[in-house]
Each structure stands twice: as structure tokens, then as C-alpha cells.
Amino acid sequence: MTKHHPSNDFLMEHAAGSLPVAQAACVSAHLSYCERCRRTDGQLQTVGGAMLERLDPVSVSESLLDTVLARLEDPAPLAYAGQTEVSALPGLLQRLTNKDFSQLVWKRVTRALSISYLSTGDTSHEFALLRIAAGGRIPEHTHGGNEMTLVLEGGFSDGRDSYHPGDFIYRSSEDTHAPVALDGEDCICLTVLDAPLKFTGWQHRWLNPFLKLRAS
Numbered sequence: 493m494t495k496h497h498p499s500n501d502f503l504m505e506h507a508a509g510s511l512p513v514a515q516a517a518c519v520s521a522h523l524s525y526c527e528r529c530r531r532t533d534g535q536l537q538t539v540g541g542a543m544l545e546r547l548d549p550v551s552v553s554e555s556l557l558d559t560v561l562a563r564l565e566d567p568a569p570l571a572y573a574g575q576t577e578v579s580a581l582p583g584l585l586q587r588l589t590n591k592d593f594s595q596l597v598w599k600r601v602t603r604a605l606s607i608s609y610l611s612t613g614d615t616s617h618e619f620a621l622l623r624i625a626a627g628g629r630i631p632e633h634t635h636g637g638n639e640m641t642l643v644l645e646g647g648f649s650d651g652r653d654s655y656h657p658g659d660f661i662y663r664s665s666e667d668t669h670a671p672v673a674l675d676g677e678d679c680i681c682l683t684v685l686d687a688p689l690k691f692t693g694w695q696h697r698w699l700n701p702f703l704k705l706r707a708s
């Protein structure tokens with residue numbers, strides 16, 4: 493069961509097709525794990541379609557969106573046939589990674605952290621997989637910008653909560669955190685950044701000039 497979801501703003505922009513490609517890919521990947529957000533996405537697309545149809549001359553009532561959002565807590569309809577919670581890798585990532593993480597080019601950043609950069613064609617966002625060794629920690633860092641994270645395998649905790657496959661986490665430039673992978677299994681996450689990480693601890697600060705945004 494995924495516990496951490498994209499905000500309604502992100503779901504709305506996703507449904508409207510207005511998110512930058514790399515962010516849209518991350519939200520889409522979450523949808524493949526999360527029935528609740530898939531349902532919202534479908535409803536928002538319906539609302540968007542209705543708004544377009546009625547754009548001229550009748551405007552849609554302002555309460556329509558509220559009504560849709562209020563219905564999010566309704567009981568779920570029958571589960572999608574053949575969909576299982578936390579299944580294999582989302583289709584899009586299967587294509588980008590050739591279904592095999594071990595075949596990707598991994599760059600080692602610290603003893604516990606490796607990064608593999610993937611290309612989405614979005615030149616304003618870095619789209620990368622992070623591998624954190626089981627029990628390993630990403631050095632404390634902040635962001636020059638915003639970071640979307642989706643857990644794909646294993647899990648991590650950041651002192652506030654713990655995150656598991658399918659969980660979506662969004663952090664802004666004000667957040668400083670030092671995620672620690674859960675024991676027992678390496679954690680693999682997808683991250684989408686619009687500015688490079690900045691390590692804040694003295695042991696790792698020297699790495700900062702090397703952490704350029706690799707958006708392609």
C-alpha cells in the first residue's frame with residue numbers, strides 16, 4: 493500500500509499534460525503503483541475534458557473541481573483486473589533501463605551511494621536512479637531546487653517517516669535531509685531534480701562542485 497502520494501497540484505498538472513517530461517514520468521511511474529492516484533488522474537482528465545468542451549460559452553461551475561477532489565475518499569471501485577499493488581517496474585522505467593538495473597552505468601558518489609543518469613529528453617530536469625546500499629546513508633544534503641523521489645526497490649527512512657516501493661516524496665529547496673536505506677536490501681529510487689544536490693556536512697561538501705545537473 494503506497495502511503496506517500498503526489499499533491500493534487502501535481503496530479504492536476506499531470507492530467508493536463510503540463511508537467512515537464514521528467515516530472516511527468518515520475519508521477520506516471522507512481523500511478524502504476526497507486527490505484528488511488530490512478531483513479532484521481534482519470535477523474536481529473538474527465539473534468540479537464542468537460543471543461544474544454546464547455547469552454548465556450550458556458551463555464552464549468554467552480555465547485556466542480558472541489559466536488560471531484562472531495563470524492564477522493566470515496567470507497568475505491570473494483571480493483572483493476574490484473575493490477576497488483578507494487579508489481580514489477582513501471583513500463584516506462586522498463587524501457588529506460590532495459591529492465592535490468594545491473595546493466596546500467598552506475599557512478600559511485602560515496603561508499604553507500606551510486607547514481608545512474610537516464611535520459612528523458614527533458615533538458616531542465618535530471619532524471620536518475622539512486623542506489624543506496626542496505627543500511628547506508630546519503631550524506632546530509634539540501635537542494636538548490638526541488639526533488640521528486642519515487643521508491644522502486646527496498647526502502648529508506650529520513651527521520652520523519654519510512655518510504656517503500658511506490659511511495660512518492662517531494663522536497664523543496666528548504667528541506668535538508670539525510671535518508672538512510674532500510675536494512676536487508678539495497679534501496680533503488682528514481683529522483684527528478686531541477687538543481688543539483690548540495691551536501692551540507694563538512695565531510696562531503698568538497699563534492700558539491702562536481703554535482704552538476706545532468707539533464708538530458
Ligand SMILES: [Zn+2]
Nearest residue numbers: 497498526529
Ligand atoms: Zn498515489
